[in-house]
Amino acid sequence: MTETLDFVRGPLFLMTFGFLVLGLARHVFLRTFAVVRALRRTPCRDVPWGRVARKTAGWFLPVRHVLRGAPLMSMASIVFHVTILVVPVFLAQHVFLWHRGLGLSWPALAAGAADFLTLTALGTGVFLFLFRMVDRTARHMSRFSDYFLLAAVILPFASGYFALHPEGSPLPYETMLLIHVLSGELTFLLLPTTKLAHVVLFLFDRASTDIFWRFVPGAGDRVAEALRGSPKGAEAS
Amino acid sequence: MSQTATEPAVARTGRKTTARKYPWYVIQPVERDRVRRFLEAFAAILRYTNYKPLLDQYVRSSAKCSRCTATCPVYEATGDPRDIPCNRSALLLDVYRRHFTISGWMKAKLTGDPGLTEATIDEMARSFYRCTACKRCLLECPMGIDHGLLTHLGRWILGELRIVPKGLEIATIEQLHGESGNTSAILPHALVDTLEFLEEEIEEMFGIPIKYPVDRMDREYAFFPAVSDFLMEPETLMGNLVTIYAAGDNDRWTIGTGYYDGINYGLFYSDHVLERVVKKVVAEAARLRAKKILIGECGHASRSAKEFVPVFGGEQARPVVNIMEYTWEKLEEGKLDLDPDIVTEPVTYHDPCNIARSGWILEKPREILKSFCRNFVEMIPNRTENYCCGGGGGTVSVDEIHDFRMSVAGRKKAEQMRATGAKYVVAPCANCKKQLRELIEYHELDMQCVGLHDLILKAIRIPGAKPPEARAEG
Ligand code: SF4
Ligand code: SF4
Numbered sequence: 001m002t003e004t005l006d007f008v009r010g011p012l013f014l015m016t017f018g019f020l021v022l023g024l025a026r027h028v029f030l031r032t033f034a035v036v037r038a039l040r041r042t043p044c045r046d047v048p049w050g051r052v053a054r055k056t057a058g059w060f061l062p063v064r065h066v067l068r069g070a071p072l073m074s075m076a077s078i079v080f081h082v083t084i085l086v087v088p089v090f091l092a093q094h095v096f097l098w099h100r101g102l103g104l105s106w107p108a109l110a111a112g113a114a115d116f117l118t119l120t121a122l123g124t125g126v127f128l129f130l131f132r133m134v135d136r137t138a139r140h141m142s143r144f145s146d147y148f149l150l151a152a153v154i155l156p157f158a159s160g161y162f163a164l165h166p167e168g169s170p171l172p173y174e175t176m177l178l179i180h181v182l183s184g185e186l187t188f189l190l191l192p193t194t195k196l197a198h199v200v201l202f203l204f205d206r207a208s209t210d211i212f213w214r215f216v217p218g219a220g221d222r223v224a225e226a227l228r229g230s231p232k233g234a235e236a237s
Numbered sequence: 238m239s240q241t242a243t244e245p246a247v248a249r250t251g252r253k254t255t256a257r258k259y260p261w262y263v264i265q266p267v268e269r270d271r272v273r274r275f276l277e278a279f280a281a282i283l284r285y286t287n288y289k290p291l292l293d294q295y296v297r298s299s300a301k302c303s304r305c306t307a308t309c310p311v312y313e314a315t316g317d318p319r320d321i322p323c324n325r326s327a328l329l330l331d332v333y334r335r336h337f338t339i340s341g342w343m344k345a346k347l348t349g350d351p352g353l354t355e356a357t358i359d360e361m362a363r364s365f366y367r368c369t370a371c372k373r374c375l376l377e378c379p380m381g382i383d384h385g386l387l388t389h390l391g392r393w394i395l396g397e398l399r400i401v402p403k404g405l406e407i408a409t410i411e412q413l414h415g416e417s418g419n420t421s422a423i424l425p426h427a428l429v430d431t432l433e434f435l436e437e438e439i440e441e442m443f444g445i446p447i448k449y450p451v452d453r454m455d456r457e458y459a460f461f462p463a464v465s466d467f468l469m470e471p472e473t474l475m476g477n478l479v480t481i482y483a484a485g486d487n488d489r490w491t492i493g494t495g496y497y498d499g500i501n502y503g504l505f506y507s508d509h510v511l512e513r514v515v516k517k518v519v520a521e522a523a524r525l526r527a528k529k530i531l532i533g534e535c536g537h538a539s540r541s542a543k544e545f546v547p548v549f550g551g552e553q554a555r556p557v558v559n560i561m562e563y564t565w566e567k568l569e570e571g572k573l574d575l576d577p578d579i580v581t582e583p584v585t586y587h588d589p590c591n592i593a594r595s596g597w598i599l600e601k602p603r604e605i606l607k608s609f610c611r612n613f614v615e616m617i618p619n620r621t622e623n624y625c626c627g628g629g630g631g632t633v634s635v636d637e638i639h640d641f642r643m644s645v646a647g648r649k650k651a652e653q654m655r656a657t658g659a660k661y662v663v664a665p666c667a668n669c670k671k672q673l674r675e676l677i678e679y680h681e682l683d684m685q686c687v688g689l690h691d692l693i694l695k696a697i698r699i700p701g702a703k704p705p706e707a708r709a710e711g
Contacts, residue, residue, distance in 0.1 A: 034290035041287060044548045059379055069307030069377045077302065140318035141301040193340075197297050198380065205298055205381035212291035213386050215548050219285040220509025226281040227274075227397060 001174050008181050016188040023192025024200045031204045035211055042214040047207075055206045073131050073138070076124040083121035084153065087114065088184075093164070118161050125154040145194070152190055155183040259362045261637040262403040271398055272353050276336055278397035283337060286508065288390055292333045295387070298380040299323055299330060305374035305384070310624055310649040311367055322374040322384040325364045328357060329391045362400050365391040369632055369646055370505065371590040371625030388630065392506040404634040405502045409510055412498065418517070419464045419498035428497060431467045439475050443702040447482045452525070453491035458558070459522040460490055461542070462533025463667035464498035470670065473534055476690025476697075477560055483574070483699050484567035490531060496521035499538030500667070504545075504591075505631030511541060512549045518542060519550040530557045534688045536589030536666035543597070559592065561665055561689060565601035568608060575609035576705040579696040582660035584610040587650075587673065588623035589666035596621050602665060602689055609696050616653045624649045626664070628672030643679040647672060651680040665689045 039045050058064065061082075066074045088094055092108035099105045109117065129150050132142045159180035162169035169176050190196050198205075256263050267274060283289040305322040306312050312320040319325070334341035335352045345352060370385035395401065408420040417424050423431070432449045440446050450456070466474055481487055496517050503511025522530050530546060532539045542557040567573050584606060592598040599620045607613050616623070627647025632638060643651075654662055654676070662677075664670045664686055673686040696705055 031290075031294070034293070038287040038290055042548060043551075044544075055381075059381075062379060065304075065377060065379070069304040070302070073302070074304060135303065137306050137318070137321065138301075138303040141303055141321055141323055143301070146301050195297055195300070198300070201294060201297055202380075204294060208291055208294040209375070209381045209383045209386070212287045212294070213383070214287055215508055215512070215545065216286050217512065217549050217551070219282075220507070220512045222285040223278070223281040223397070224509060226284070227278055 001178075005174060005178055005181075008178060008185070012185060013181065016185040020188040020191055024197070027192060027197055027200050028203075031201065031208075035204075035207065038212055038214060041216045043217065044214045047211055052207050052210050056203060059202075059206070070135075070138075073128065073135070076127045076131070079120060080124035080128060083117045083124070084157065087117050087121060087157070090114075091160075115161075115164075118157055121157050122154065122161065125150065125157070129154070149190065149194055149196055152183070152187055153196070156180055156187060159183055257637075259359070259366070259400075259402075260641070261366065261635045263400060264403050264406050265399055267398045267400075271355060271358055274398055275353060275358055275394060276332075278394050279332065280337070282390070282394060282397075289337075291386070292330065292337075295326070295380075295382055296330050296334050296338070299327065299382060300380050302379065304377050304379065305382075308373045308377045310371075310373065310627065311369070311646055314645040314648045319360075319364060320367060322368070323382070325368060326382065326384050326387040328361050328364060329387055329394075332357070358395070358398075358400075361391055362395055365395065366402060366630075366632060366635065366638070367641065367646075369590075369625045369627065369629030371629045372594045373590070373622070373625060375594075376622060385630070389505070393508055396507045396510075401506055402631075402635040402637070404636060405506060405631050408500075408634065409502050409514075412500075412502075412517075413510070413513055418496060420500045420502070421464045421468060421498070423464060423467055423497075425494040428467060428492075428494060432492070435471055435475055435478070438471065439479065442475075442708050443479070443699060445699070445702045447478060447487070449478055450487060450491045452494050453488075455526045456489055456491045457486070457527065458490040458529050458531035458563075459525045459527035460492050460531045460533065461497060461499035461518055461521075461538065463500050463535035463538050465500070465667055466533060466535075467497075470534075470667065470688060470691075472691040472694055473688035474690075476688065476692075476694035477533060479697055479699065480560075480564050480567070480573065480690060480693055483697055484570075484572040486567075491525055491527065493521045493525045495524055499532050499535055499542065501538060501541035501545075502631055502634070504537050504541040511545060515541065515545045515549040519546055519553045519555070522555055523553040527555070529555055531563060532557060532559050534560060534665040534667070534690060536591035536593075537668060539598075540591035540595075559598060561598060561602050561605065564690070564693070565605055568605055573693075574698040575693065575696045576698055577609045577611060577696075579705045579709065580610045580661070580692050581612065583612040583614050583658055584661045584663060584692070585614050585616055585654070585657040585659035586619075587616065587626060587654075587662055587664040587666075587669055588620055589664065589669050590623065590625050590629050591666070593623055594621055602663070605689065606663060606692070610692065614657045614659055616657055624653055626650050626666075626669040626672040627676065628668055631668075633668045633672045639675065642672060643676060647676045651676045651682065654684065655680070655682055660684050661692065662686050663689050663692065 062078065090109045091114050095106060095108040132138045132146060159176055163173065163176040163180045166173045191199060256266055258266060301323055309322050332353050335345055335350060365388050368384060368388040370388045372383060372385040374384050411417060411422050412420045415422060429451065432451065436448055462474065481490055501511060501514040503514050518530060530542055532542050539559045546554050546557050586602060586606060627642050627650050632642060662673055662684055664673050665688055670686055670688065677684055677686060698704055
């Protein structure tokens, strides 16, 4: 057990964390490249950067939008996002690991606050999961991956909580810790490869909508030309 | 736009092959090999345009969070899961993911997913014409997903298979290949006759002769209204003329007989059509050596010129101005004298999505109206958050889906209009005007839909001409 745990906490952690960092960096690089390329293809280059930046910033903490659509779900979603970002970074036990690994250090959450935030993350996470199952509209839109990803994100928080509070834990401490670390590493793998990538792609959401509609002169002719092999007809429209 | 005007084109393009496969008629739909051809068209479009990086972003962003459902008037009215904006867009995004990304391809190998099918193509044809491309959903999507744009792209790909509502396609064929070269099939001599008729009307009303400048060179503005205005909106066009005349600018603008149509259905279903129509506008403005392109009261004509003249116009591109911007400027300069005692009934203003959603024209028409209509009431919500008239995205020209436009897409709008208690709803857009008039009739609203310049025509005072009260009596 100890050996497995050492491996999972050591080399495996480094590998998955490296994968996470590189994977997310890749997204940023590819997106930036795509923006540059798209703008080079069109004469319409006056992107309102200021407005795009303001809108992107406005959605960082979209309180203004809460009441305008699915208010309960939106509120839960905001709280969920804030807590799942704050807890892993500022939890005292993690700050300690960061310090040991990178030599960097920052203030940690008090134990009580950490517990409260973790439970909030769990509560809102479970609420979002149930909302998807119960709300008629959300259920009609949701697919397996939507449930799976949410569950995958919740798991490290649940296992982490029990690892810190062995008295209420259904499993022995070491097993819980193993599950915690492994599930954390699973999210590292999922973050760059699934929709969870919105953690960085989010920065490009509004810019994309503003930039990639910019049309390319002559594209229509080139498309028609390429399709000319197909039976006549498309020509007319 | 107008049924009567497009009838001749039906005959020419072959009534025999017209098929009613979808809620609307299609001219010569492609029957064979549609899946392959769809994918080929999609591939070609991805290759030559900027849509690929957009789709790359969207396939990873679509959160399926359901927030857009609170903003889409279509889903609000039907509650049908197929009308959820994110679900509609998923039709196209799934095809993209499955056929144009490596992970999608691998997943399909594992799960044996056959990919695009005939049934999906039919579902897209149905679904993409149930979206009015009003972009209201964009307001509340945390991921910034523009379903209006995806609808546009989906329709373009379908268009390459000739899956386009007949109402849009015949008008476009006439515009690009027909003798008249415009969507209402108005020949130049008919245009001149119409203008002369309008001039006679104006002379009768105002007691002085005022003429439309036709084919004048080197003017400040070349004018392109929605061409259907020549048939359907005489008051708007007369209002345009007397406004420009009163501002002392009648020698600074012109209508060209080479091309006089602001309508561009390409905005609704094909970048290829869009580009070719924009080029016609630009070429005519260049022929007339006009400095600017002046677009009449029409939302989609204004947007297709404003956004796409700079893209497709090349060397000949020139600034685009909407007539309401022009009129506002003249009002500010103190050149227009509008009598505040003529339009006393409550007036409300409908924001056409194509000029309002982006925040382009919001306050100017309101300031013009408030300057002479004492009783101005807002619809709620308004401006960038307005509700679409329900006939956006070209659906207003598809007569077969009249019921859908009335009871689904336009239902919210009708409720909004009723709540204002106004007698006039001002809609500065050829599309919106047609749709709102039908809504007024269908929902039995006690109001009248007019253009902004229709009201100006009533209230304007021109020195030496018959005053407004006298005109109202006459
Ligand atoms: S563009 Fe308008 S009609 Fe289409 S999905 Fe969005 S809100 Fe609904
Ligand atoms: S608001 Fe945006 S992300 Fe959420 S369901 Fe609608 S389109 Fe999808």
